[in-house]
Amino acid sequence: MPKTNDQEKIEQDRRLKGNMSKIRHKFLVISGKGGVGKTSVAVNLANALSLTDKKIGILDVDIHGPNIAKMLGIEHAKLSVSADGIEPVEVAANLKAVSISLVLENPDEPVIWRGPLKMVTIKQFLSDVHWGELDYLIVDSPPGTGDEPLSICQLIPDLSGAVIVTTPQEIAVLDARKSLVFVRRLNVPVVGIIENMSGFICPHCHTEVNIFKRGGGEELARACEVPFLGRIPIEPEFVELADRGTPFVAFEDEMESSKAFLKIVRRVEEFTSTR
Amino acid sequence: MPKTNDQEKIEQDRRLKGNMSKIRHKFLVISGKGGVGKTSVAVNLANALSLTDKKIGILDVDIHGPNIAKMLGIEHAKLSVSADGIEPVEVAANLKAVSISLVLENPDEPVIWRGPLKMVTIKQFLSDVHWGELDYLIVDSPPGTGDEPLSICQLIPDLSGAVIVTTPQEIAVLDARKSLVFVRRLNVPVVGIIENMSGFICPHCHTEVNIFKRGGGEELARACEVPFLGRIPIEPEFVELADRGTPFVAFEDEMESSKAFLKIVRRVEEFTSTR
Numbered sequence: 365m366p367k368t369n370d371q372e373k374i375e376q377d378r379r380l381k382g383n384m385s386k387i388r389h390k391f392l393v394i395s396g397k398g399g400v401g402k403t404s405v406a407v408n409l410a411n412a413l414s415l416t417d418k419k420i421g422i423l424d425v426d427i428h429g430p431n432i433a434k435m436l437g438i439e440h441a442k443l444s445v446s447a448d449g450i451e452p453v454e455v456a457a458n459l460k461a462v463s464i465s466l467v468l469e470n471p472d473e474p475v476i477w478r479g480p481l482k483m484v485t486i487k488q489f490l491s492d493v494h495w496g497e498l499d500y501l502i503v504d505s506p507p508g509t510g511d512e513p514l515s516i517c518q519l520i521p522d523l524s525g526a527v528i529v530t531t532p533q534e535i536a537v538l539d540a541r542k543s544l545v546f547v548r549r550l551n552v553p554v555v556g557i558i559e560n561m562s563g564f565i566c567p568h569c570h571t572e573v574n575i576f577k578r579g580g581g582e583e584l585a586r587a588c589e590v591p592f593l594g595r596i597p598i599e600p601e602f603v604e605l606a607d608r609g610t611p612f613v614a615f616e617d618e619m620e621s622s623k624a625f626l627k628i629v630r631r632v633e634e635f636t637s638t639r
Numbered sequence: 640m641p642k643t644n645d646q647e648k649i650e651q652d653r654r655l656k657g658n659m660s661k662i663r664h665k666f667l668v669i670s671g672k673g674g675v676g677k678t679s680v681a682v683n684l685a686n687a688l689s690l691t692d693k694k695i696g697i698l699d700v701d702i703h704g705p706n707i708a709k710m711l712g713i714e715h716a717k718l719s720v721s722a723d724g725i726e727p728v729e730v731a732a733n734l735k736a737v738s739i740s741l742v743l744e745n746p747d748e749p750v751i752w753r754g755p756l757k758m759v760t761i762k763q764f765l766s767d768v769h770w771g772e773l774d775y776l777i778v779d780s781p782p783g784t785g786d787e788p789l790s791i792c793q794l795i796p797d798l799s800g801a802v803i804v805t806t807p808q809e810i811a812v813l814d815a816r817k818s819l820v821f822v823r824r825l826n827v828p829v830v831g832i833i834e835n836m837s838g839f840i841c842p843h844c845h846t847e848v849n850i851f852k853r854g855g856g857e858e859l860a861r862a863c864e865v866p867f868l869g870r871i872p873i874e875p876e877f878v879e880l881a882d883r884g885t886p887f888v889a890f891e892d893e894m895e896s897s898k899a900f901l902k903i904v905r906r907v908e909e910f911t912s913t914r
Contacts, residue, residue: 396703397673397674397704397706398672398673398674398675398704398781398782399672399673399674399675399782399806399811400673400674426783427783428671428782428783428784428785428817429671429672429673429814431672431810431813431814434810435810471813472816472817472820473817473820474671474784474817474818474820474821474824475784476789476821476824477785478754478755478758478785478786478789479753479754479755479785480753480754480755482754482785483753506673506782506783507673507703507704507782508701508702508703508704509703509749509750509751510702510703510752510753510754510757510785511753511754514751514753533881533882534882535706535709535710535881535882536674538706538746539704539706541747542703542704542748542749543749545747545748545749546749549749549751564839564850566841566844566846566848567848568844568846568848569841569843569846571843571844573841573842573843573875574875575839575850575875575878576875576878577878577879577882598850600849600851603808603850603851604852606808606810607808607809607810
């Protein structure tokens with residue numbers, strides 16, 4: 365006898381619950397404005413945590429601009445299906461990744477979907493991806509407070525926390541503040557705010573130039589009484605590394621941004637140790 | 640007798656058609672990735688065109704991160720309602736603006752809406768805003784190929800064209816290419832591609848540093864055989880002006896980015912003169 369829609373929904377909810385129960389800490393990386401470096405924070409956080417012998421999954425729910433595969437250097441890989449469900453792509457020993465871009469035949473193909481279809485896809489990623497046991501799942505959301513982050517907050521009721529990424533200028537901070545109100549309203553704990561692209565050191569004259577200003581993220585954290593996780597400067601090498609699919613946390617000794625980022629990773633770990 | 644839903648829909652479609660028929664050229668400004676300067680292109684394009692004695696409207700359909708009001712310095716204004724419909728905010732003699740942020744009571748309030756409600760709002764903006772006669776309507780879309788740009792392309796069947804904004808690095812160009820496929824699939828003419836944040840001139844040593852690389856937008860235009868509208872360099876003053884709500888096209892003689900931008904405006908005007 366074919367299953368009814370209700371039966372299917374109940375079974376999917378059961379699979380989702382079982383799947384999520386095997387993952388210890390689940391984090392959402394969110395921003396109000398686009399282009400503030402949310403995906404690069406998510407990718408580098410996942411990478412840095414995987415180097416500490418923890419088992420990590422990274423899930424890209426940015427359906428229209430899925431960039432984690434490119435930043436991880438796995439853009440030519442594809443998700444497969446086994447008896448256990450959808451198999452994530454193994455990026456490294458302790459790091460697995462899932463993104464809509466790992467399903468698409470053609471990387472130029474835009475996903476022209478309205479909200480309800482996105483919700484269905486995100487739910488399927490949560491219920492049917494065979495992550496196995498994980499220490500951390502990092503979810504990279506598109507900017508804003510729409511269908512994708514809303515689906516994550518509603519479908520993962522025990523979300524450990526949200527990391528909010530902003531750049532320092534007012535326009536970005538204005539939108540980051542909205543993200544903060546959003547996660548609070550959905551009862552998601554706030555890990556803290558990261559101020560990205562904060563100051564640029566000219567590689568020629570070594571003078572610091574605040575292209576996107578400086579301090580806006582830190583001020584927001586103080587005003588809203590949430591932790592300030594740290595500031596990451598802009599480095600042109602960083603853009604090059606992201607395009608090449610190389611995580612910049614691998615260059616700890618050479619790059620200012622890498623050193624700053626690793627301090628932020630320690631703070632995220634501390635956050636989980638208090639839970 | 641109360642109207643049925645069908646009657647209401649027919650009447651709204653009629654109002655939308657009437658409203659749009661009074662607007663000569665309608666442009667969508669779109670990007671794949673967020674944070675590439677789409678809103679600032681839209682705001683400065685509207686501003687520059689309004690200085691040529693043309694009547695301009697700017698419509699912000701970025702429901703979750705509406706920034707045009709802030710960039711135009713009208714963030715404390717509110718939309719009003721008259722017998723003719725929703726009255727846009729008058730920014731200057733020839734420039735009117737509409738944004739969801741001009742309706743919200745509290746600027747920190749996130750709009751936590753799923754796709755279908757966004758579509759309803761966008762449709763209402765198109766059918767019920769009393770723009771009057773306009774030479775140009777510039778629509779600023781959120782990044783990606785989701786509900787908002789899809790609604791615009793479907794609801795304005797005679798859209799004059801789409802302006803695609805990208806930054807030069809591969810990650811952004813990858814997403815811009817998706818936007819290009821998106822607008823082509825929806826039969827919207829492509830005005831061309833703008834390469835924003837292309838090169839940075841250090842204000843201290845005057846050396847050029849390609850923070851986000853250089854040339855990616857131009858290469859994409861060549862590969863896809865669409866016009867390349869021009870490249871705009873990064874200037875820290877620009878971020879300051881955007882935060883203060885001052886359009887940078889007002890500084891033609893002083894700023895490299897302003898000079899570059901005005902050339903792009905001329906190209907958009909040329910595009911309309913061929914139609």
